Amino acid sequence: GDKVKQSPSALSLQEGTNSALRCNFSIAATTVQWFLQNPRGSLMNLFYLVPGTKENGRLKSAFDSKESYSTLHIRDAQLEDSGTYFCAAGDDTNAYKVIFGKGTHLHVLP
């Protein structure tokens, strides 16, 4: 099975509403990165986390290594938040490698 599972796989939101994306890990994840891939294919860095939480504007992320999951909360969704969100988990068996989830496709509706 997938070592990094993202949910939901796709999501539509009305502009101005809130949502949460999730990654569950079946590996001993040591770090988590969250990215947004825009329609042109570029990957933007959102968060790099060790266990704990970080916040940046309307985005907030948490990583719980004991419960093996991470969340990304989007507050007051805007049209420019549309795209594909990926999480990537650092694996404790190799400090240089990360494992990507399959992504959550987010569509913010006007």
Next chain:
Amino acid sequence: GGIITQTPKFLIGQEGQKLTLKCQQNFNHDTMYWYRQDSGKGLRLIYYSITENDLQKGDLSEGYDASREKKSSFSLTVTSAQKNEMAVFLCASSISGYEQYFGPGTRLTVL
């Protein structure tokens, strides 16, 4: 700040052809990566390099070669392009396996 550039942006090849993709970074990062992304899917690791002249195989290395000629550059070669293959190849770099930063990608189409 820094930037990662990938060349070419678009690559069209013929079946059986050897194709080379290039990546340059000016972050002064020691570790560099090549990933493949198929349409609508996640990223899979092809090769990575911890330092100049080092090469490590990822999960998808069969059919590819890589070369880390110097700290700032990392090349990937498709040894024999497969007919109807379409994918995006993404290069990334990091400091010793910490936060990874990505280039804009090379889009491959094989006729």
